[in-house]
Every structure is written in C-alpha cells, then in structure tokens.
Amino acid sequence: MSYVTKSPWVIHYDGSSCNGCDIEVLACLTPMYDVERFGIINTGNPKHADVFLITGAVNEQNKGVVKQIYEQMPEPKVVVAIGICATSGGIFKECYNILGGTDTVIPVDVYVPGCAARPEAIIDGVVKGLGVLAEKRETMIAKSMAVAQVLKSQKKETAKAETAETEAAEIEIKEEA
Amino acid sequence: MSTIFFLIGFPLVVAIALLVLKADAIRDIVVRVASVIIGVASIYLTFQYYSIGSELFDFQSETINSLMMGIEICLAIVVFVLGIKYKKYLASVLAAVQTPVMVWFELTKGHSIEVINNIYIDRLSIIMVLIIGIIGSLICVYSLPYMKDFQHHHHGEKDRRPWFFFLLFLFLSAMFGLVVSNNLVWLYFFWEITTLCSFFLIGYTKTKEAVDNSFKALIYNLIGGVAFVLAIVVLGTYYGTLELSTMLLFGTMGYSVVLPAALLAFAGITKAAQMPFSSWLLGAMVAPTPTSALLHSSTMVKAGVFLIIKLSPVLGWNVAGVMVMMVGGITFLFASFAAISQSNAKRVLAYSTVANLGLITACAGIGTYAAVWAAIMLVIFHAVTKSLLFLCVGTAEHNIGSRDIEDMDGLFGRIPRLAIFMIVGISGMFLAPFGMLVSKWAAMTAFIDSGNVILVAIICFGSAATAFYWTKWLGKMTAIMARRENIQNNVHKEEWIVLGTLTGLTIAAILLFPVISSTILVPYLTSVFTGVNAASLLSGNMFIMTAMLALVILLPLLFFGKTNKKIVPIYLSGTNLGDDLTFTDSMQQPMPVSLKNWYMEDYFGDEKMCRYGGIISGIIIAGVLAILLGGVL
C-alpha cells in the first residue's frame, strides 16, 4: 500500500513562462478547484516535494536550476510539464535563447499542453502523474529488494567460498599427514 | 594548618622564581611541576578537613600584621605614582584616601582589638581552595603554550612573560590567603593584592586601550576597597571586633550588623563587576586569555561573590540584603540582554560572567538555605565551565586569527576537537542536564520561596535571553561547512590536555553533584543556617538529570555522523554551484554564501542595557548606603 499517491506534495517552478500557466496552477490551489482534497500541498522546497510542476521553456539561465531542483527531489518523483512551452518550447521554440521543452534537461512523465493549460487539464495531468508515481514507487521497492538479495547472496557466496577454502586446507593437511 | 601556609607560601615562592627565570624550558618545567603540586595540595587540604568541616585556628602574628601594613603602604605609593604618571588622578586620590585611613585605624583603634582566630577553614573555603588550586593550576599550565604563541605574534616587543607568570602565581597565593582569612584586615590585604594583580595583568600589553582599561578596573576595585576599609573601621569602632566569624555570629544572634554587611557587600559588588560597575570586566577582556579565564571568570571575581555568600546569614530581608538581591537581579537581567548584541566571543563570555555573578549575588542576598545552596552550586559550575570556554576561545583565536563568533563558522571542520569542547562548554552553561541549569533551577525555586516576585520575573526573562545568545553561538559551532582544511594539529598538546581536563570536569561535576551537595554543601549550610532541616533539594529530579546526561552522552557516541543516506547539496534556490559555499547570482556571477547571526542591536545594544542596569542599580546602592550611613552619622 503506497501512500505516495495519497499525499503528493508539489513544487511549482516557472522556467521562462509568461506566467499564464502559473496563474492557472495557482488557481488549482484556490477554493474553486481545491486540490488539497487530494492531499496536494504546494511546498516550495524540492526536498519535500513529490511532483515537479514546471511551466515555461528551458533556456541557458534556468537549465542548471531545473536540473538542480530535480536532483534535490527524493525518489519517487514525477515531472509534469504544464503548458505547451514546457512540453516542447511552444511558440518560442525557434528563438535563439530557448533550448526547448523541459525534457531537454530532465525526464518528463506527464505533458499537459495548452496555452494556457486549464486548471481541469492540470489536475487531470497531476492525477495521471500520481499513477506514474505509484509505478515508480513499486519499481523503487523492487529495486531495493533486489539489491538486498544480491548483497545477501554475495555474503552467502563469500561465506561458502571461505568454508570451501578451510575444507580444502584441512584435506591438504590430512593428506600431508 | 601547615597545608594552608603551604598553599599561601608556595605559589609566592614560585612567583618570585618565575620573575627571575628567563629561559622558556626552565619556566615550562617550573610551572608544570608547581601547578601539579598546588593541585595536589588543594586536594590534600580537602581530605584533611573533610570530616572536621570547619575550624578556627588560634594563630596570631604581629610580624605578619606589620608586614602587611608595610606592603600596603608601598603598594599605595606605587598606585599613587602610577596614577599621576598616566594622568588617572582618580586612582591616586582613591589610594591616598584608602590606605592612610586604614593605617590610621590600625595604629589607633585596631591595635587594641585582639584577634585570636586570624585563620580558619570551612567547607565553603575548601570549595574555593579546590577551584583555585585545580582550575587555577590548569590555567597556568595552559598559559605556557598560549604565551609562547602570544610572544610569537608580538614579535619584536620585549618579552615580559616572567612578569606575567609572576603575577599569575602571586595571584594564586593571594586568593588562597583570601579564602582562609578570618581577620578582615588580612582579608582586605589579600583582596587588594588581587586588585593589583588584575591591574597589572590587564595592562600587560601596554597599549593605550589596555592601560585605560586597567585603570578603570583599578579605580572601580579601589572604590570597593574604600568601602571595605570603612566596614573595618565601623566594625572595629562600634562592634569591637575584626573577625568575620564574630561579625556573623553577632548578626545571627540578633544584633544588627547591617552597616558593615552592606559596606562589605558593596566591596564584593565592585569586585564581582555588578552594575553599575560592570564596565571594568568588559574592558578587562583586552588582556591575554589566561588572565580573562583565571581572574575575570573563575577566580578573582568569585572572591567578590565569595565574600557576599559568606555574609548571606546576615543578609535577607534587611536593607543590606535587599540591596544585594536587587543589584544582583538587575545585573543578571541587563547583562543577559547585553550579551545578545555582542559578536566578540570574549565580550559574550564577559557579559555572561557578569550575569551569572549577578545571579549568585542575588541568591546570596536572599540569604536562605536554599538560595545559598544554589549560589554555591552556581559558583562551582560556573568556574569550571566558564574557564573552559575562555581557554577554548583563546585557542580558537590563536588558530583562526579572530575572536569574533562570526569567523568561527566551519570550526567543526577545521578544529573538530575544539568545536566539540566548545559545544560541551556552551551546553554546560545553559542546557539541561548540565550543572548551570540545575543551579539556575534551584535559584529559581529559592527566589519564588523568598517571596520576591520581581526577582522571579527577572530570572524568567533573563533565562530566555540566556538561551538565545548561547544557542546562536552553538549553532555556529555545529555548522558543517564543506571543504574546510583541518588545522587541528596546529594546536599545542598542552592546550589539549588542559581543555580536555576542563571538559571532563564539566561533565564529572554534574555527575558528582549529588555527592558534592550531600557531603560538602549540606553540612556547611546546616552549620550556617542553624535550625533548618537539611531536606535534600530536587532529589528525585537529580536522578532524572543524571539519566538525561547519560542519554546526552550516549546518543552521540552511538549515532553521531552515521548515515548511509545520499548526500545532496543545500537548497540555494537551485543556483548552488555544487560546493554548498557559492551560488550564481542574478548577474550569473559566482557569489559566496555568507551567514551571520542576529544581534538585535536596537533592542539589546550593550550600551543601552548597561545604562539602564547601571542607573537602576546605582540608585538602589546609593539609596541604601545613604540610609545606613545617615543612620550612623
């Protein structure tokens, strides 16, 4: 039973957005759409967050920042790119300063296109993100169990090897005697 | 009794020897051996009188009396001349008033008063002897490498270290004499010797600042000295005795000794740097650190509160007692506030010392069994912990080049052991389950039981302020900064030994505290405050405190620094340059991270705090002395 989907905390970052999508994201938090019903809290701190809501495209200045925020989030985490600029660069894709959508620097799990993306679409995107989050949690557990298994079998192997060695040594001594 | 003479005489001999020996290597051996001998002798004295408790010694000597008078006259002339030389005329005036009055008294009235018991020992004196002998000796040993570094930094100046060490050991000798003198004239003699030692030690560096501050200390202490002389004159003239024990006996038997008590308490107040006289202690911080540790935190200023504690049976809810308690309380409050705004580590320690002395003074002023118990516990814990902190700051200063707390961040990476010792020291000053907190707890209970609600409010606010300025500093000590070069090996081994011993003592003191209380304090207090049942204070809580201490020591040993979590950079809004020390600013340039503590100058600026505290205390003292002296005249 994973609680990650019952309490997804969000960090919202504006890359180079015109703030249109940002306003829609904030609208989701207002009583009109009340995403706290799903346990969603807007925490501004990557270390506390599970869902990375990113708007706006990536340029030279924010490339490092986006990467850092992503890296400082603990697993399991999902990235939801809100708005067409975050998805692919939008109408600014050909500009000299824009590198592209969010997926040029970090892996994106859910794309919510729109200009600006509507709150209903954003919420829908986040809910899809929760599904991905649950999957990632399963993978995380499976991975850690696998790692534990490998360590255990490694220990067994070294123990086996040691007993085999001592046995071999004993046989040798017996043969010499 | 011979041990007592040894304790007074031996450091004196060592002092004179150190004045003539110039070679480093010989000085090292002499100081180390002498310190060990003094420490052992102090402990030996404790065992000698452990079960007997208190004893008045039938000892008289005209030679000593005359010798003392002669030395006093010489010293007065020295002060008079120096005062004129440095244009500090007030010092000369005070010397010119103080000593002639004393001499006149001794030659006229004093001669006719017979003093049988000039020397005594009791459990309070034993505690003081232990503090002087053990902590004093440790500080002397610490001074050796410290002064070597000091000389190194002040290359080119004349090497006056023989004079320095002479003063240190002379001071130890005088302190031993002070705590065992029953004859107030003798006590006064040793008292003045300590004043002069302080004067010369503060002025050691001979800079203008040092000279000014040394004269300020001298003047304030001489003012106290004048009061001391007046007290002796009053006692001799109106009560016909010069013995402290007799005076206390008169007081507890019901005869009012309020005037001499108030005058002696006033002398104690100046020596313990209570407001409005606290600025001399702050100024004394320009002296080399061993001076600050020895004189101005653990020993000389303790002489001031020692006298007041001795007077506690005759204080309480009389005019003298109220003066003492309120001056102590006001000093505690305002000095704690003032410490918040200080970033110079020695000034923080100085204000903390003044504040804690204020707390001890207030407890002694209340004069009940419980209050004096708290006062003596505070004396013990404060002496150990504060000297540890001063010496740590001294070591830090020599190795990182600054006394400012703001420059001490990252100390945990640069000199881990020192940071840990300082953490123990700082925690020892205000956190449960260490000694100072336990003593403060006892003080609070004593304040409440005494009925003085103002003091209760004072200790509530003062404690809050205390926690603030210590935790700030503690935070700096524990900050982990990346990539700090470990310079731990630059610190002298001797300094480590002393610091380690003091840290051990800080912890041992709280562990041994129930034993100290029941074997030394309770018998002393029962004998002084007759008729009070020796109920053990906070007994159940003591057990809990010990358990908490065990936990606080055990937890770091088990869990500190052990984690297998992934290390990630700190959150600098995503602009961390990877080393946790720099980030990219809005112009895309690297900018170093700089973190400073809060000092709240506008609220707790020390000038303002000392002014308020000084005015209030000044009015109280002036009022009380006016009432008392007016009554006599």
Added chain:
Amino acid sequence: MMTNILWVIAYLVLAPVIGGLLAGIDRVITARMQGRFGPPVLQPFYDVLKLTEKEGITVNKVQDFYVLCFFIFVVITGCFFFAGGDLLLVIFALTLASVFLIIAAFSSNSPYAQIGAERELLQMMAYEPMVLMTAVGFYIFTGSFRVSGILSFGTMPFLYMIGIFIGFVFILTIKFRKSPFDLSMSHHAHQELVKGLTTEFSGKTLALIEVAHWYENIFLLGFIFLFFANGTALGTVLGLAVCLATYFLEVLIDNSFARMKWQFALKSSWIIAITVGFINLVVLRFML
C-alpha cells in the same frame, strides 16, 4: 507508580494518534473557513507515511542525528509531564529538545534554514518567560511544581490564575506555529523562507519532526488542562472541553491573521508576560 507508568504508555501510544487527528481536524476546519472542502481528516497520517516512503537524502552526516535527539527529547518531555513530573523539568527538557532542532537547522549552513533557525530561537525567547511564569503560578497557587501535585490540589486554578491563562494562550499561538507567529517554519501552504527551519530536511527526518510536533501539541494542551483540574469529573470534562476550545481558537486565530514580523512577536509576548503574567503572580503571592 503504576498509574504513572500507564499514563506514560498511553501518552506514547495515543499522543501521535490524537495529535495527528487534531492536525487533520485543523486542516479541515481551515478549509471550511476558506470556503473549500479540504483534505480527509486522516491526511496528516498519509503525509507522514508518504514521507517515510521517500528516498533517504540529507545534506550532511549529522543533521539527522540532531533531529533524532529532538524527537527523543520531545517524547521524554511529554513522558515527564504525563508521569506527573516537575513542571520546570518539563520546560527545561523541552528547551533541550528545541535547541536540538535549531542546531539541526544550523548544521546545514543553508541560508533558509539559518534564518528559520534564528527565528525559531527568537520564538523560544519570546515564549519562555510566560511559560516559566505559568509554572511559577501553579507553584504559588498549589504549592507544588509537580503535575501530580497540581492535579490533586482540589481547587480549580483557572479563576485565580486567569491572567496567566490568558498569557499562556497568547504564547500558545507561537508554540503551535500559527499565524501571526508562524515565523520559522510555516505549515500548510504558507511559504516565506522556502520552508524555513525544515528546508534541508526530507523523508523520514521530516516525518519525525511532524510526529514530534504532535507529541508536543498534546502535552501543551495538557498544560491547559491543568488550569481546570480539580479532581472532580466536572473539572475533567471542563478541562477537556477548554482544551478543544483553545485548539479551535488557535485555528481561528491562524486563519484571521497574517504573519507578523519578529519584532511584533517578541514585543507582544514580553509585554503580555510582564503585564498579565506578572500582575497575576503578584496577586497570587500576596493573596496566599
């Protein structure tokens, strides 16, 4: 002795449950006051459980240790309280716990955590005089510092200590970290210093802090209960009712006020302490 142990066990087991439920109710009431639905009442538990499932990350090797110490000492403080212990011991142990949390933040050497820590320290300085005066007030009135002594005193302290009660509820806003005094680490959706004190904590460490706060809130409400305890059933019921009412009052205050500056927090707390608190103490002293 036996009852004390039972109370301690009850505290250890039930306090996080009740504390978490109270936190959940807090969020629901807040949401309703803001005209929205709000999360389910069990949301705080989901939050804590989710935090335990996160990957373990930290910024240095020592901050988790300090937070662990914070947690242990908060729980110990509560155990002292519910075992009928000495109020001053409770206050001093709580100070020790708070200092551990503050040092945990300082140890990270991070700007947001540092400012959060300084503000947390300031909050401590602001509420400490009043809390100490509360303990003193109980001692003067009932003759005992011990919770067990206060509970068995027999007369309801509330009316005699009404000034102290008002002062204590005032600083309770600080202790519960509610606006206008949530300076150091705002809960819920507020952000000012990113997450202030808790910026560099995550995962299990953060969960531990949250649970520690639940433990702390329960014994703070216990303090409120002491004002009404007189050994009778009426006193107990009234005490519990006032506890809940006080909690609701704090939620109301939280939603009615914006965050104030630290100067206001310090000044107002100290002025309240020196007026209603101190005057009440004087009255108690001369009345008894």
